[in-house]
Every structure is written in structure tokens, then in C-alpha cells.
Amino acid sequence: DAGITQSPRYKITETGRQVTLMCHQTWSHSYMFWYRQDLGHGLRLIYYSAAADITDKGEVPDGYVVSRSKTENFPLTLESATRSQTSVYFCASRDRGQNTEAFFGQGTRLTVV
Amino acid sequence: TQLLEQSPQFLSIQEGENLTVYCNSSSVFSSLQWYRQEPGEGPVLLVTVVTGGEVKKLKRLTFQFGDARKDSSLHITAAQPGDTGLYLCACGTSYGKLTFGQGTILTVHP
Numbered sequence: 028d029a030g031i032t033q034s035p036r037y038k039i040t041e042t043g044r045q046v047t048l049m050c051h052q053t054w055s056h057s058y059m060f061w062y063r064q065d066l067g068h069g070l071r072l073i074y075y076s077a078a079a080d081i082t083d084k085g086e087v088p089d090g091y092v093v094s095r096s097k098t099e100n101f102p103l104t105l106e107s108a109t110r111s112q113t114s115v116y117f118c119a120s121r122d123r124g125q126n127t128e129a130f131f132g133q134g135t136r137l138t139v140v
Numbered sequence: 141t142q143l144l145e146q147s148p149q150f151l152s153i154q155e156g157e158n159l160t161v162y163c164n165s166s167s168v169f170s171s172l173q174w175y176r177q178e179p180g181e182g183p184v185l186l187v188t189v190v191t192g193g194e195v196k197k198l199k200r201l202t203f204q205f206g207d208a209r210k211d212s213s214l215h216i217t218a219a220q221p222g223d224t225g226l227y228l229c230a231c232g233t234s235y236g237k238l239t240f241g242q243g244t245i246l247t248v249h250p
Contacts, residue, residue, distance in 0.1 A: 058236040067149065069228055069242035070183070077236045085237070117182050125232050126171045126190060131182025 029053045033118050033132035040139055046105045048135050050118030056130075057123045059101040061085075061093065063114040064134075070117065076101055108139045143167075144229055144241035152247045153219055161214045161244045163229035170231070172212045174203060175240075177226040186214075219248045 031052040040046050052059065057078050062070040062085075072085030074093040082093050090112060092104045101120075105112055115136050121129040145164045153159055163172065171190045175183035187196050189205035189212060196203045200223075202215040216223055224247050230240045 058238075060238060062240070067242065069146070070240040072237070072239060075237055083237075086239075119182070119238070121236075121238065123236075126173070126188050127232075128173075128185045128188075129175075129183075129230070129238055131184075133180070133182055 031118060031120055031130050031132045033116075033135050036133065036135060038135060038137050040108050040137070042109060042139055043107050046108050046137065048103045048105075048116055048118075048137070050101045050103070050132060052099055052101075052118075052120040052130070054120065054122070054130075055098055056120035057098075058121045058127075059095065060119040060121075060129070061091070061101070061103045062117045062119065063087065063112075064117060065114050073103065073116075105137075108137075110139050113137060113139045144231060144239060146227075146229060146241035146244050148244060149242065150245050150247075152249070154249050155220055156218050157248075159216050159219055159246070161227050161246070162211065163213070163241055164211045165231070167210070169205075169209045169212070170233070172205060173230045173232070174212070174214055175228045175230060177228060177243075179225075183226075183228055216246075219246075221248045221250050224248050 034049045060075045061073040076082045076095045118132045119129045121127045174186045177183040192209045193207045194205040200217045228243045232238045
């Protein structure tokens with residue numbers, strides 16, 4: 028099926044553990060994004076990627092690592108999870124151009140205990 | 141980084157009322173997008189405005205882009221419970237970055 032999918036949908040992990048959230052899109056969109064969503068903060072950009080092997084920091088990158096070896100995949104890794112990283116994480120993609128529509132996955136709800 | 145300020149943060153109204161949500165920046169927008177997000181889902185694009193002074197209508201929703209391209213508004217006429225959700229403005233850059241405002245949570249009571 029065409030679209031953008033995130034996995035897992037829900038994850039509970041312990042403080043200090045490494046966690047990877049997966050994102051896969053089937054459109055071959057150039058741009059991909061990771062956001063976190065917390066009440067009162069809207070969507071805050073963690074990292075984004077303009078193409079395979081090109082990534083850049085967003086507003087809140089500390090504690091996160093990304094990679095993009097293939098155009099369709101953009102995993103987000105929390106190297107050592109902290110409670111402050113408890114959040115809902117959204118992956119998005121969009122085609123080249125300043126005004127193109129962003130398509131979002133359904134989100135991953137991550138709880139760090 | 142262009143900061144987007146949305147107001148109000150929360151809006152609770154009765155069915156049939158009108159409302160306006162604002163998105164402002166100290167910098168000029170090249171373009172602006174409005175998204176709507178329902179609980180448990182990702183945001184979905186409503187509209188993109190590009191030209192200063194532009195007005196776009198989507199059924200009962202009216203979107204305006206300020207003449208100076210530093211502000212935008214979303215007006216909903218005769219709100220319905222189905223309009224309940226989080227409304228987000230966003231601006232993109234030519235190198236791909238897409239930044240969102242903090243959002244307006246709208247609740248329309250029957």
C-alpha cells in the first residue's frame with residue numbers, strides 16, 4: 028500500500044535504553060522529517076532530511092540520532108532514553124518544492140519509564 | 141529558524157458560533173500552510189497560501205494571508221462538532237525544512 032508508515036505504534040522502554048523508531052514511505056519523496064508532539068508545543072522538528080545521506084538538525088535534536096541510507100526509510104534512534112523523551116513522535120515526508128504537502132504517519136507513542 | 145506564533149492556544153465554543161485562529165511571525169513568510177489534526181492521527185493539509193492578500197475558501201473555512209505575508213488567519217463559520225481538532229500553521233523553506241506553530245486546540249460543543 029502506498030503511504031507512510033511508522034512502527035511501532037506504541038512503545039514502552041526504560042530509562043537508559045536505546046530505542047529506534049522506524050519510518051517508511053513509498054512515494055520516493057525527497058524530504059523526510061521527524062517531529063515530537065507534546066501538549067502546548069505543537070509539532071517540534073527533531074531532524075529532517077533532504078535526500079538519502081543528507082540530514083540536518085531541527086529545533087530539538089539533542090539525544091536523537093537519524094540516518095537515511097535509502098530514500099524510503101528514515102529511522103530515529105534515541106541513544107539513551109530519558110523520561111523527557113516521553114512523547115508522540117510523527118514522521119512525515121513531502122516532495123521537492125517549498126509548498127508541497129507534507130504527509131504524516133500515524134505516530135508512535137513512546138513512554139520512557 | 142522562523143518562529144510561528146499561533147493564537148489562541150485553546151478555543152471552546154458552541155455549535156453554530158464563528159471563530160478565528162491566527163498565525164503570526166516577525167519574519168516574512170514565503171508561503172504558509174494550514175493543517176488539521178484529529179486525535180490519534182497525523183496532521184492533514186487543509187490549504188497552502190502563497191500570495192500576500194490571498195483568500196482561499198474551503199466550505200465553511202476561510203483562509204487569509206496578510207498583505208505583508210507576516211500573518212495568516214483561519215476563520216470558521218457556523219462551527220460544527222466535526223470541526224473539533226488541532227489546527228496548525230506551518231511554513232516551509234526552499235531547502236525542505238517545515239516548521240509548525242504550537243497549534244490551536246478547538247472544541248466545538250453540540
